[in-house]
Amino acid sequence: MKNKNNVLIFAAVIAFMALYQFFVLAPYQEAHRVAQQQLQKENPTTAAASPAASAKILDSTADTKKPLSAVAEVALEEASAPLTRDVIMELQTGPKRSLEIVEGGALGRAQLTDYFVRGGDVSAPIVLNTDGMEWVSTNPAIQRCLNALNKSSRQTTENPNEIFLKATTPQGTCELHVVPSPKHAGLVAMTLTLDGFVSSVGEVVELRSRGTLGSEVDADQNYMSYKIDDAINNVRGKDLFARTEVRGRMNWLTWGDRYFSVIVKPLGIYNPDFTFGSLPSQAGAPNSEIPVSFAIRYPAQPEAAKSRFDFATEVYFGTRDTSVLNEIAPELVETVDLGFFASVARVMLWSLKALNTFFHNFGVSIIALTLIVRVVFWPLNKKAYTSTIKMKELQPEMDRIRKKYDAGDRSQAEKMNKEIFALYKNKKVNPLGGCLPMLLQLPIFIGLYGALNHSIDLYQAPFFGWIQDLSMRDPFYILPVLWTVSLLGYMQINPQAMNTNQPGMPNMKWIMMGMNVFFGFLSKDWPSGLVLYLVVSNCVGLAQQFFLQRSSQKLQLLKEGA
Numbered sequence: 001m002k003n004k005n006n007v008l009i010f011a012a013v014i015a016f017m018a019l020y021q022f023f024v025l026a027p028y029q030e031a032h033r034v035a036q037q038q039l040q041k042e043n044p045t046t047a048a049a050s051p052a053a054s055a056k057i058l059d060s061t062a063d064t065k066k067p068l069s070a071v072a073e074v075a076l077e078e079a080s081a082p083l084t085r086d087v088i089m090e091l092q093t094g095p096k097r098s099l100e101i102v103e104g105g106a107l108g109r110a111q112l113t114d115y116f117v118r119g120g121d122v123s124a125p126i127v128l129n130t131d132g133m134e135w136v137s138t139n140p141a142i143q144r145c146l147n148a149l150n151k152s153s154r155q156t157t158e159n160p161n162e163i164f165l166k167a168t169t170p171q172g173t174c175e176l177h178v179v180p181s182p183k184h185a186g187l188v189a190m191t192l193t194l195d196g197f198v199s200s201v202g203e204v205v206e207l208r209s210r211g212t213l214g215s216e217v218d219a220d221q222n223y224m225s226y227k228i229d230d231a232i233n234n235v236r237g238k239d240l241f242a243r244t245e246v247r248g249r250m251n252w253l254t255w256g257d258r259y260f261s262v263i264v265k266p267l268g269i270y271n272p273d274f275t276f277g278s279l280p281s282q283a284g285a286p287n288s289e290i291p292v293s294f295a296i297r298y299p300a301q302p303e304a305a306k307s308r309f310d311f312a313t314e315v316y317f318g319t320r321d322t323s324v325l326n327e328i329a330p331e332l333v334e335t336v337d338l339g340f341f342a343s344v345a346r347v348m349l350w351s352l353k354a355l356n357t358f359f360h361n362f363g364v365s366i367i368a369l370t371l372i373v374r375v376v377f378w379p380l381n382k383k384a385y386t387s388t389i390k391m392k393e394l395q396p397e398m399d400r401i402r403k404k405y406d407a408g409d410r411s412q413a414e415k416m417n418k419e420i421f422a423l424y425k426n427k428k429v430n431p432l433g434g435c436l437p438m439l440l441q442l443p444i445f446i447g448l449y450g451a452l453n454h455s456i457d458l459y460q461a462p463f464f465g466w467i468q469d470l471s472m473r474d475p476f477y478i479l480p481v482l483w484t485v486s487l488l489g490y491m492q493i494n495p496q497a498m499n500t501n502q503p504g505m506p507n508m509k510w511i512m513m514g515m516n517v518f519f520g521f522l523s524k525d526w527p528s529g530l531v532l533y534l535v536v537s538n539c540v541g542l543a544q545q546f547f548l549q550r551s552s553q554k555l556q557l558l559k560e561g562a
Helices: 002-042 051-059 070-078 140-147 237-241 322-328 330-335 342-359 362-376 378-404 410-427 436-454 478-493 508-525 528-561
Strands: 065-067 087-094 097-102 106-116 125-128 133-137 163-169 172-180 187-195 204-211 223-228 231-235 244-246 250-256 260-266 273-278 292-299 308-319
Touching: 087 163, 087 172, 087 187, 097 308, 106 260, 106 308, 125 260, 133 140, 140 163, 140 172, 187 204, 204 308, 223 237, 223 273, 223 330, 237 273, 250 273, 250 292, 250 330, 260 330, 308 322, 322 330, 322 342, 342 362, 342 436, 362 378, 362 436, 362 528, 378 410, 378 436, 378 528, 436 528, 478 508, 478 528
Parallel strands: none
Antiparallel strands: 065 244, 087 097, 097 106, 106 125, 106 133, 133 204, 163 172, 172 187, 187 308, 204 292, 223 231, 223 250, 244 273, 250 260, 260 308, 273 292
Protein backbone atom coordinates (compact mmCIF):
# COMPACT_ATOMS: atom_id res chain seq x y z
CA MET A 1 0.00 0.00 0.00
CA LYS A 2 2.88 2.33 0.88
CA ASN A 3 4.60 1.75 -2.49
CA LYS A 4 1.34 2.47 -4.27
CA ASN A 5 1.05 5.79 -2.44
CA ASN A 6 4.62 6.70 -3.39
CA VAL A 7 3.93 6.01 -7.06
CA LEU A 8 0.86 8.23 -6.82
CA ILE A 9 2.96 11.03 -5.29
CA PHE A 10 5.51 10.75 -8.12
CA ALA A 11 2.79 10.79 -10.76
CA ALA A 12 1.11 13.77 -9.09
CA VAL A 13 4.35 15.79 -9.15
CA ILE A 14 4.82 15.20 -12.89
CA ALA A 15 1.16 15.86 -13.64
CA PHE A 16 1.19 19.07 -11.60
CA MET A 17 4.20 20.46 -13.51
CA ALA A 18 2.61 19.63 -16.85
CA LEU A 19 -0.81 21.02 -15.94
CA TYR A 20 0.70 24.17 -14.43
CA GLN A 21 2.64 24.85 -17.64
CA PHE A 22 -0.26 24.28 -20.05
CA PHE A 23 -3.18 25.66 -18.04
CA VAL A 24 -1.60 28.44 -15.94
CA LEU A 25 1.66 29.77 -17.41
CA ALA A 26 0.81 29.45 -21.09
CA PRO A 27 -2.63 31.16 -20.88
CA TYR A 28 -1.19 33.90 -18.67
CA GLN A 29 1.65 34.62 -21.08
CA GLU A 30 -0.73 34.67 -24.05
CA ALA A 31 -3.19 36.97 -22.26
CA HIS A 32 -0.35 39.28 -21.27
CA ARG A 33 0.93 39.40 -24.85
CA VAL A 34 -2.54 40.23 -26.21
CA ALA A 35 -3.03 42.90 -23.53
CA GLN A 36 0.30 44.54 -24.41
CA GLN A 37 -0.57 44.56 -28.09
CA GLN A 38 -3.94 46.16 -27.36
CA LEU A 39 -2.28 48.74 -25.11
CA GLN A 40 0.19 49.67 -27.84
CA LYS A 41 -2.62 50.01 -30.39
CA GLU A 42 -4.61 52.29 -28.09
CA ASN A 43 -1.67 54.41 -26.90
CA PRO A 44 1.45 53.77 -28.98
CA THR A 45 3.49 56.59 -27.51
CA THR A 46 3.50 55.29 -23.97
CA ALA A 47 3.14 51.53 -24.24
CA ALA A 48 5.98 49.56 -22.73
CA ALA A 49 6.91 46.02 -23.62
CA SER A 50 6.70 44.41 -20.21
CA PRO A 51 6.02 45.25 -16.56
CA ALA A 52 9.58 44.22 -15.71
CA ALA A 53 11.03 46.58 -18.27
CA SER A 54 8.76 49.43 -17.15
CA ALA A 55 9.72 48.89 -13.53
CA LYS A 56 13.36 49.16 -14.50
CA ILE A 57 12.77 52.63 -15.94
CA LEU A 58 10.72 53.82 -12.98
CA ASP A 59 13.29 52.58 -10.49
CA SER A 60 16.21 54.22 -12.29
CA THR A 61 17.65 57.55 -11.29
CA ALA A 62 16.92 60.52 -13.50
CA ASP A 63 20.64 61.22 -13.96
CA THR A 64 21.54 57.86 -15.46
CA LYS A 65 18.47 56.23 -16.99
CA LYS A 66 15.17 57.62 -18.21
CA PRO A 67 12.53 57.30 -20.95
CA LEU A 68 13.58 58.68 -24.32
CA SER A 69 13.06 62.28 -25.31
CA ALA A 70 10.90 63.30 -28.27
CA VAL A 71 14.03 63.61 -30.45
CA ALA A 72 15.06 60.09 -29.57
CA GLU A 73 11.55 58.78 -30.27
CA VAL A 74 11.72 60.18 -33.79
CA ALA A 75 15.20 58.74 -34.28
CA LEU A 76 14.02 55.30 -33.25
CA GLU A 77 11.08 55.47 -35.62
CA GLU A 78 13.42 56.35 -38.48
CA ALA A 79 15.66 53.43 -37.55
CA SER A 80 12.99 50.83 -38.28
CA ALA A 81 14.14 50.07 -41.84
CA PRO A 82 17.42 48.32 -42.74
CA LEU A 83 19.95 49.92 -45.06
CA THR A 84 18.99 49.90 -48.74
CA ARG A 85 21.76 52.10 -50.12
CA ASP A 86 24.59 51.02 -52.44
CA VAL A 87 27.75 49.38 -51.19
CA ILE A 88 30.85 51.53 -51.72
CA MET A 89 33.46 48.93 -50.80
CA GLU A 90 33.90 45.59 -49.09
CA LEU A 91 36.73 45.73 -46.57
CA GLN A 92 38.70 42.61 -45.73
CA THR A 93 38.82 42.66 -41.95
CA GLY A 94 40.84 39.48 -41.60
CA PRO A 95 41.12 35.95 -42.99
CA LYS A 96 37.64 34.91 -44.09
CA ARG A 97 36.14 38.13 -42.65
CA SER A 98 34.67 41.06 -44.58
CA LEU A 99 32.64 44.21 -43.90
CA GLU A 100 30.57 46.31 -46.29
CA ILE A 101 30.90 50.10 -46.33
CA VAL A 102 27.59 51.61 -47.47
CA GLU A 103 26.67 55.04 -48.80
CA GLY A 104 25.84 57.55 -46.09
CA GLY A 105 28.84 56.55 -43.98
CA ALA A 106 27.30 53.31 -42.78
CA LEU A 107 28.71 49.90 -41.94
CA GLY A 108 26.80 47.12 -43.66
CA ARG A 109 26.86 43.33 -43.47
CA ALA A 110 29.82 41.64 -41.79
CA GLN A 111 30.50 38.11 -43.01
CA LEU A 112 32.35 35.37 -41.14
CA THR A 113 32.93 32.72 -43.80
CA ASP A 114 34.83 30.48 -41.37
CA TYR A 115 31.53 29.80 -39.55
CA PHE A 116 28.17 28.78 -40.95
CA VAL A 117 24.64 28.81 -39.62
CA ARG A 118 23.93 25.87 -37.35
CA GLY A 119 21.83 23.22 -38.99
CA GLY A 120 22.78 24.55 -42.43
CA ASP A 121 25.73 24.01 -44.73
CA VAL A 122 28.94 25.85 -45.63
CA SER A 123 27.08 27.91 -48.23
CA ALA A 124 25.33 29.89 -45.44
CA PRO A 125 28.07 31.83 -43.57
CA ILE A 126 27.40 33.75 -40.37
CA VAL A 127 26.34 37.31 -41.18
CA LEU A 128 26.30 40.03 -38.51
CA ASN A 129 24.96 43.59 -38.66
CA THR A 130 22.43 42.65 -41.34
CA ASP A 131 20.42 45.85 -40.78
CA GLY A 132 23.47 48.09 -40.80
CA MET A 133 25.13 50.60 -38.47
CA GLU A 134 24.99 54.24 -39.55
CA TRP A 135 25.87 57.75 -38.48
CA VAL A 136 22.85 60.07 -38.31
CA SER A 137 22.18 63.53 -36.89
CA THR A 138 19.22 65.63 -35.83
CA ASN A 139 21.08 68.62 -37.31
CA PRO A 140 19.76 68.92 -40.90
CA ALA A 141 23.04 70.34 -42.27
CA ILE A 142 25.11 67.53 -40.76
CA GLN A 143 22.61 64.95 -42.04
CA ARG A 144 22.82 66.34 -45.59
CA CYS A 145 26.59 66.06 -45.43
CA LEU A 146 26.39 62.47 -44.17
CA ASN A 147 24.01 61.61 -47.02
CA ALA A 148 26.65 62.91 -49.44
CA LEU A 149 29.20 60.29 -48.31
CA ASN A 150 28.97 58.08 -51.39
CA LYS A 151 31.19 56.52 -54.04
CA SER A 152 32.17 59.88 -55.51
CA SER A 153 33.30 61.15 -52.09
CA ARG A 154 35.91 58.42 -51.66
CA GLN A 155 39.47 59.70 -51.18
CA THR A 156 42.70 57.97 -52.17
CA THR A 157 44.69 56.40 -49.31
CA GLU A 158 47.99 54.55 -49.01
CA ASN A 159 46.26 51.40 -47.79
CA PRO A 160 43.89 49.94 -50.42
CA ASN A 161 42.06 48.00 -47.68
CA GLU A 162 40.78 51.05 -45.81
CA ILE A 163 38.27 53.70 -46.75
CA PHE A 164 38.24 57.46 -46.41
CA LEU A 165 35.09 59.35 -47.42
CA LYS A 166 34.87 63.14 -47.45
CA ALA A 167 31.95 65.42 -48.35
CA THR A 168 31.84 69.21 -48.33
CA THR A 169 28.68 71.32 -48.14
CA PRO A 170 28.18 75.08 -47.74
CA GLN A 171 27.57 74.52 -44.02
CA GLY A 172 30.61 72.34 -43.30
CA THR A 173 32.66 69.21 -44.01
CA CYS A 174 32.22 65.62 -42.84
CA GLU A 175 34.79 62.84 -43.07
CA LEU A 176 34.55 59.13 -42.35
CA HIS A 177 37.67 57.02 -41.94
CA VAL A 178 37.41 53.23 -41.44
CA VAL A 179 40.60 51.19 -40.96
CA PRO A 180 40.65 47.40 -40.35
CA SER A 181 42.98 46.19 -37.62
CA PRO A 182 46.03 44.34 -38.99
CA LYS A 183 46.19 42.21 -35.82
CA HIS A 184 42.62 41.27 -34.94
CA ALA A 185 40.14 39.81 -37.43
CA GLY A 186 36.79 41.61 -37.47
CA LEU A 187 38.03 44.74 -35.67
CA VAL A 188 37.87 48.18 -37.33
CA ALA A 189 38.73 51.66 -36.11
CA MET A 190 36.20 54.26 -37.23
CA THR A 191 36.36 58.06 -36.93
CA LEU A 192 33.69 60.55 -37.97
CA THR A 193 35.01 64.12 -38.25
CA LEU A 194 32.65 67.10 -38.44
CA ASP A 195 34.05 70.55 -39.22
CA GLY A 196 32.41 73.94 -39.52
CA PHE A 197 28.81 73.09 -38.64
CA VAL A 198 26.72 75.29 -36.36
CA SER A 199 24.55 73.28 -33.96
CA SER A 200 21.91 74.18 -31.44
CA VAL A 201 21.66 72.85 -27.91
CA GLY A 202 20.04 69.42 -27.94
CA GLU A 203 21.11 68.45 -31.47
CA VAL A 204 22.93 65.15 -31.54
CA VAL A 205 25.01 62.81 -33.68
CA GLU A 206 24.29 59.09 -33.33
CA LEU A 207 25.93 55.86 -34.34
CA ARG A 208 22.92 53.58 -34.38
CA SER A 209 22.02 50.06 -35.36
CA ARG A 210 19.14 47.63 -34.97
CA GLY A 211 18.39 43.95 -34.64
CA THR A 212 15.78 41.43 -33.52
CA LEU A 213 15.70 38.72 -30.88
CA GLY A 214 15.82 36.32 -33.82
CA SER A 215 14.48 33.21 -32.09
CA GLU A 216 11.55 32.10 -29.99
CA VAL A 217 13.97 30.00 -27.89
CA ASP A 218 15.30 32.14 -25.04
CA ALA A 219 18.73 30.50 -24.99
CA ASP A 220 19.32 31.27 -28.69
CA GLN A 221 18.03 34.85 -28.69
CA ASN A 222 20.12 37.94 -29.28
CA TYR A 223 20.65 40.11 -26.24
CA MET A 224 22.35 43.38 -25.32
CA SER A 225 25.07 44.09 -22.80
CA TYR A 226 26.65 47.40 -21.92
CA LYS A 227 29.14 48.68 -19.39
CA ILE A 228 28.55 52.20 -18.10
CA ASP A 229 30.32 53.70 -15.08
CA ASP A 230 32.09 50.33 -14.66
CA ALA A 231 28.74 48.56 -14.10
CA ILE A 232 27.74 45.77 -16.50
CA ASN A 233 24.10 45.36 -17.52
CA ASN A 234 22.64 42.48 -19.52
CA VAL A 235 19.28 43.19 -21.15
CA ARG A 236 17.36 40.25 -22.56
CA GLY A 237 14.01 39.38 -24.07
CA LYS A 238 11.12 41.79 -23.61
CA ASP A 239 13.21 44.11 -21.46
CA LEU A 240 14.85 45.26 -24.70
CA PHE A 241 11.55 46.69 -25.94
CA ALA A 242 11.34 49.37 -23.22
CA ARG A 243 12.56 52.57 -24.87
CA THR A 244 15.33 53.79 -22.59
CA GLU A 245 18.15 56.32 -22.39
CA VAL A 246 21.22 55.61 -20.24
CA ARG A 247 23.79 58.22 -19.26
CA GLY A 248 27.25 57.81 -17.78
CA ARG A 249 30.79 56.96 -18.78
CA MET A 250 30.42 54.31 -21.47
CA ASN A 251 33.02 51.55 -21.71
CA TRP A 252 31.39 49.36 -24.37
CA LEU A 253 28.14 47.92 -25.67
CA THR A 254 27.47 44.66 -27.46
CA TRP A 255 24.62 43.02 -29.34
CA GLY A 256 24.44 39.37 -30.38
CA ASP A 257 23.73 35.81 -29.31
CA ARG A 258 25.80 33.57 -27.07
CA TYR A 259 28.38 32.85 -29.82
CA PHE A 260 28.63 35.93 -32.09
CA SER A 261 28.29 39.64 -31.44
CA VAL A 262 28.89 43.21 -32.54
CA ILE A 263 30.87 45.26 -30.00
CA VAL A 264 31.11 49.06 -30.03
CA LYS A 265 33.78 50.70 -27.91
CA PRO A 266 33.82 54.53 -27.83
CA LEU A 267 37.27 56.13 -27.99
CA GLY A 268 38.54 59.68 -27.84
CA ILE A 269 37.67 62.52 -25.47
CA TYR A 270 33.89 62.62 -26.01
CA ASN A 271 31.65 60.32 -24.02
CA PRO A 272 28.33 59.28 -25.59
CA ASP A 273 24.96 58.54 -24.04
CA PHE A 274 23.26 55.27 -24.91
CA THR A 275 19.70 54.61 -26.09
CA PHE A 276 17.76 51.49 -26.98
CA GLY A 277 14.20 50.30 -27.43
CA SER A 278 11.59 48.95 -29.81
CA LEU A 279 9.16 50.83 -32.02
CA PRO A 280 5.44 51.32 -31.18
CA SER A 281 4.59 50.89 -34.85
CA GLN A 282 5.71 47.25 -34.61
CA ALA A 283 2.89 46.26 -32.22
CA GLY A 284 1.39 42.91 -33.13
CA ALA A 285 4.57 41.39 -34.60
CA PRO A 286 6.06 38.26 -32.96
CA ASN A 287 8.52 39.18 -30.21
CA SER A 288 11.36 37.50 -32.09
CA GLU A 289 10.81 39.80 -35.09
CA ILE A 290 10.29 43.20 -33.42
CA PRO A 291 13.19 45.53 -34.34
CA VAL A 292 15.26 46.70 -31.38
CA SER A 293 17.15 49.92 -32.13
CA PHE A 294 20.20 50.99 -30.17
CA ALA A 295 22.59 53.90 -30.52
CA ILE A 296 25.45 55.78 -28.92
CA ARG A 297 24.71 59.52 -28.97
CA TYR A 298 27.04 62.51 -28.90
CA PRO A 299 26.15 66.22 -28.72
CA ALA A 300 26.57 67.60 -32.23
CA GLN A 301 28.74 70.36 -30.76
CA PRO A 302 30.33 68.98 -27.55
CA GLU A 303 32.59 72.04 -27.06
CA ALA A 304 31.32 75.58 -27.56
CA ALA A 305 34.69 77.07 -28.54
CA LYS A 306 35.42 74.55 -31.32
CA SER A 307 33.98 73.74 -34.74
CA ARG A 308 35.94 70.55 -35.57
CA PHE A 309 35.11 67.36 -33.70
CA ASP A 310 36.36 63.78 -34.00
CA PHE A 311 33.98 61.01 -32.84
CA ALA A 312 36.12 57.87 -32.64
CA THR A 313 35.04 54.29 -32.00
CA GLU A 314 36.25 50.75 -32.39
CA VAL A 315 33.74 48.23 -33.75
CA TYR A 316 34.23 44.46 -33.59
CA PHE A 317 32.28 41.93 -35.63
CA GLY A 318 33.06 38.37 -34.62
CA THR A 319 32.96 35.56 -32.12
CA ARG A 320 32.56 35.79 -28.38
CA ASP A 321 35.95 34.17 -27.91
CA THR A 322 37.49 35.17 -24.58
CA SER A 323 41.04 34.66 -25.91
CA VAL A 324 40.45 36.92 -28.93
CA LEU A 325 38.65 39.59 -26.91
CA ASN A 326 41.37 39.62 -24.27
CA GLU A 327 43.95 40.34 -26.96
CA ILE A 328 41.89 43.26 -28.30
CA ALA A 329 41.23 44.76 -24.86
CA PRO A 330 41.09 42.82 -21.57
CA GLU A 331 37.84 44.47 -20.46
CA LEU A 332 36.05 43.14 -23.56
CA VAL A 333 36.21 39.66 -22.03
CA GLU A 334 33.35 40.91 -19.86
CA THR A 335 31.11 41.02 -22.95
CA VAL A 336 30.85 37.22 -22.70
CA ASP A 337 28.10 36.51 -20.16
CA LEU A 338 29.49 33.50 -18.31
CA GLY A 339 27.21 33.76 -15.30
CA PHE A 340 27.78 34.48 -11.61
CA PHE A 341 31.16 32.72 -11.42
CA ALA A 342 32.50 34.29 -14.62
CA SER A 343 36.12 34.41 -13.43
CA VAL A 344 36.05 30.68 -12.71
CA ALA A 345 34.39 30.03 -16.08
CA ARG A 346 37.20 31.87 -17.87
CA VAL A 347 39.76 29.64 -16.17
CA MET A 348 37.76 26.60 -17.24
CA LEU A 349 37.65 27.87 -20.84
CA TRP A 350 41.40 28.41 -20.83
CA SER A 351 41.93 24.90 -19.45
CA LEU A 352 39.61 23.42 -22.08
CA LYS A 353 41.54 25.09 -24.90
CA ALA A 354 44.86 23.98 -23.42
CA LEU A 355 43.68 20.37 -23.28
CA ASN A 356 42.43 20.58 -26.84
CA THR A 357 45.96 21.33 -28.06
CA PHE A 358 46.73 17.72 -27.09
CA PHE A 359 43.47 15.94 -27.98
CA HIS A 360 42.31 17.97 -31.02
CA ASN A 361 38.71 17.03 -30.19
CA PHE A 362 36.69 19.24 -27.90
CA GLY A 363 34.44 16.36 -26.88
CA VAL A 364 37.45 14.40 -25.63
CA SER A 365 38.82 17.59 -24.05
CA ILE A 366 35.56 18.06 -22.12
CA ILE A 367 35.80 14.50 -20.82
CA ALA A 368 39.45 15.04 -19.82
CA LEU A 369 38.70 18.34 -18.05
CA THR A 370 35.77 16.78 -16.18
CA LEU A 371 37.97 13.89 -15.03
CA ILE A 372 40.69 16.28 -13.86
CA VAL A 373 38.18 18.35 -11.86
CA ARG A 374 36.73 15.21 -10.28
CA VAL A 375 40.19 13.89 -9.37
CA VAL A 376 41.25 17.23 -7.88
CA PHE A 377 38.17 17.29 -5.67
CA TRP A 378 38.37 13.61 -4.73
CA PRO A 379 39.78 14.34 -1.22
CA LEU A 380 36.94 16.77 -0.51
CA ASN A 381 34.33 14.30 -1.74
CA LYS A 382 35.86 11.58 0.37
CA LYS A 383 35.82 13.83 3.44
CA ALA A 384 32.20 14.77 2.81
CA TYR A 385 31.15 11.14 2.45
CA THR A 386 33.07 10.11 5.59
CA SER A 387 31.36 12.87 7.54
CA THR A 388 27.98 11.71 6.24
CA ILE A 389 28.69 8.14 7.37
CA LYS A 390 29.64 9.34 10.86
CA MET A 391 26.46 11.37 11.09
CA LYS A 392 24.48 8.31 10.06
CA GLU A 393 26.12 6.26 12.81
CA LEU A 394 25.17 8.91 15.37
CA GLN A 395 21.55 9.01 14.24
CA PRO A 396 20.24 6.43 16.79
CA GLU A 397 21.84 8.32 19.69
CA MET A 398 20.52 11.64 18.40
CA ASP A 399 17.01 10.16 18.17
CA ARG A 400 17.33 8.92 21.74
CA ILE A 401 18.30 12.40 22.96
CA ARG A 402 15.41 14.05 21.08
CA LYS A 403 12.91 11.67 22.71
CA LYS A 404 14.03 12.82 26.16
CA TYR A 405 12.97 16.42 25.60
CA ASP A 406 9.94 18.38 24.48
CA ALA A 407 11.12 20.38 21.44
CA GLY A 408 8.12 22.70 21.86
CA ASP A 409 9.47 23.91 25.22
CA ARG A 410 12.21 26.51 24.69
CA SER A 411 14.24 25.61 27.78
CA GLN A 412 14.08 21.89 27.01
CA ALA A 413 14.98 22.56 23.36
CA GLU A 414 18.12 24.41 24.52
CA LYS A 415 19.10 21.48 26.74
CA MET A 416 18.50 19.08 23.86
CA ASN A 417 20.73 21.11 21.53
CA LYS A 418 23.50 21.32 24.14
CA GLU A 419 23.44 17.55 24.61
CA ILE A 420 23.50 16.94 20.83
CA PHE A 421 26.46 19.31 20.37
CA ALA A 422 28.24 17.58 23.26
CA LEU A 423 27.69 14.31 21.41
CA TYR A 424 29.25 15.83 18.26
CA LYS A 425 32.26 16.99 20.26
CA ASN A 426 32.68 13.67 22.06
CA LYS A 427 32.52 11.68 18.82
CA LYS A 428 34.59 14.31 16.92
CA VAL A 429 31.95 14.81 14.26
CA ASN A 430 31.33 18.05 12.40
CA PRO A 431 27.63 18.34 11.47
CA LEU A 432 28.59 20.56 8.51
CA GLY A 433 31.36 18.26 7.35
CA GLY A 434 29.20 16.80 4.60
CA CYS A 435 28.06 20.20 3.27
CA LEU A 436 31.12 22.46 3.35
CA PRO A 437 33.25 20.38 0.94
CA MET A 438 30.36 20.38 -1.54
CA LEU A 439 29.94 24.17 -1.21
CA LEU A 440 33.65 24.67 -1.94
CA GLN A 441 33.23 22.77 -5.21
CA LEU A 442 30.11 24.64 -6.28
CA PRO A 443 31.87 27.62 -7.97
CA ILE A 444 33.98 25.22 -10.05
CA PHE A 445 31.07 23.16 -11.31
CA ILE A 446 28.85 26.21 -11.95
CA GLY A 447 31.75 27.98 -13.68
CA LEU A 448 32.37 24.96 -15.90
CA TYR A 449 28.64 24.86 -16.67
CA GLY A 450 28.71 28.52 -17.74
CA ALA A 451 31.85 28.04 -19.81
CA LEU A 452 30.49 25.11 -21.79
CA ASN A 453 27.12 26.79 -22.27
CA HIS A 454 28.74 29.78 -24.01
CA SER A 455 31.96 28.47 -25.52
CA ILE A 456 32.43 29.39 -29.18
CA ASP A 457 34.94 26.54 -29.32
CA LEU A 458 32.03 24.10 -29.28
CA TYR A 459 30.38 25.79 -32.28
CA GLN A 460 30.53 23.32 -35.21
CA ALA A 461 33.02 21.22 -33.21
CA PRO A 462 32.40 17.49 -33.86
CA PHE A 463 32.73 14.81 -31.18
CA PHE A 464 32.03 11.48 -32.81
CA GLY A 465 29.18 9.50 -34.30
CA TRP A 466 25.86 11.28 -34.13
CA ILE A 467 27.27 14.41 -32.43
CA GLN A 468 28.80 16.61 -35.13
CA ASP A 469 28.23 19.97 -33.41
CA LEU A 470 28.81 20.22 -29.67
CA SER A 471 26.96 23.55 -29.53
CA MET A 472 23.72 21.95 -30.73
CA ARG A 473 21.39 19.66 -28.83
CA ASP A 474 21.77 15.92 -29.08
CA PRO A 475 19.60 15.04 -32.12
CA PHE A 476 18.67 11.63 -30.68
CA TYR A 477 18.51 12.71 -26.99
CA ILE A 478 20.94 9.97 -25.98
CA LEU A 479 23.04 12.18 -23.69
CA PRO A 480 20.00 13.72 -21.91
CA VAL A 481 18.67 10.20 -21.25
CA LEU A 482 22.06 9.10 -19.88
CA TRP A 483 22.19 12.16 -17.65
CA THR A 484 18.69 11.45 -16.31
CA VAL A 485 19.66 7.83 -15.61
CA SER A 486 22.80 9.02 -13.77
CA LEU A 487 20.69 11.38 -11.63
CA LEU A 488 18.41 8.51 -10.70
CA GLY A 489 21.50 6.38 -10.05
CA TYR A 490 22.63 8.85 -7.42
CA MET A 491 19.32 8.32 -5.66
CA GLN A 492 19.78 4.57 -5.69
CA ILE A 493 23.30 4.73 -4.28
CA ASN A 494 22.25 7.20 -1.57
CA PRO A 495 18.79 5.95 -0.52
CA GLN A 496 19.18 7.08 3.09
CA ALA A 497 19.35 10.71 1.99
CA MET A 498 15.93 10.52 0.38
CA ASN A 499 13.97 8.73 3.06
CA THR A 500 11.97 10.70 5.59
CA ASN A 501 9.76 9.07 8.12
CA GLN A 502 8.34 12.28 9.55
CA PRO A 503 4.63 12.00 10.35
CA GLY A 504 2.50 13.52 7.61
CA MET A 505 5.45 13.91 5.24
CA PRO A 506 5.73 12.04 1.93
CA ASN A 507 8.72 9.92 1.05
CA MET A 508 11.21 12.42 -0.46
CA LYS A 509 12.54 9.77 -2.81
CA TRP A 510 9.57 10.08 -5.09
CA ILE A 511 9.62 13.87 -5.11
CA MET A 512 13.33 13.87 -5.93
CA MET A 513 12.76 11.32 -8.64
CA GLY A 514 10.18 13.60 -10.24
CA MET A 515 12.58 16.56 -10.03
CA ASN A 516 15.40 14.56 -11.63
CA VAL A 517 13.17 13.47 -14.49
CA PHE A 518 12.12 17.10 -14.96
CA PHE A 519 15.75 18.30 -15.10
CA GLY A 520 16.54 15.55 -17.56
CA PHE A 521 13.66 16.73 -19.73
CA LEU A 522 15.00 20.30 -19.69
CA SER A 523 18.45 19.13 -20.83
CA LYS A 524 17.07 17.93 -24.17
CA ASP A 525 17.57 21.45 -25.59
CA TRP A 526 20.97 22.14 -24.00
CA PRO A 527 24.21 22.10 -26.04
CA SER A 528 25.41 18.51 -26.34
CA GLY A 529 28.87 19.56 -25.10
CA LEU A 530 27.31 20.77 -21.85
CA VAL A 531 25.26 17.60 -21.39
CA LEU A 532 28.37 15.51 -22.16
CA TYR A 533 30.10 17.21 -19.23
CA LEU A 534 27.11 16.52 -16.95
CA VAL A 535 26.98 12.85 -17.96
CA VAL A 536 30.71 12.27 -17.43
CA SER A 537 30.73 14.20 -14.15
CA ASN A 538 27.81 12.19 -12.76
CA CYS A 539 29.20 8.85 -13.93
CA VAL A 540 32.57 9.57 -12.32
CA GLY A 541 30.78 10.73 -9.18
CA LEU A 542 28.79 7.50 -9.09
CA ALA A 543 31.97 5.45 -9.42
CA GLN A 544 33.62 7.41 -6.62
CA GLN A 545 30.57 7.01 -4.40
CA PHE A 546 30.42 3.29 -5.08
CA PHE A 547 34.08 2.92 -4.20
CA LEU A 548 33.65 4.85 -0.95
CA GLN A 549 30.64 2.77 0.04
CA ARG A 550 32.50 -0.48 -0.59
CA SER A 551 35.47 0.77 1.44
CA SER A 552 33.17 1.83 4.27
CA GLN A 553 31.39 -1.53 4.28
CA LYS A 554 34.70 -3.43 4.40
CA LEU A 555 35.91 -1.25 7.27
CA GLN A 556 32.68 -1.87 9.14
CA LEU A 557 33.04 -5.64 8.69
CA LEU A 558 36.61 -5.49 10.02
CA LYS A 559 35.40 -3.60 13.08
CA GLU A 560 32.65 -6.13 13.72
CA GLY A 561 35.11 -9.04 13.26
CA ALA A 562 37.50 -7.52 15.73
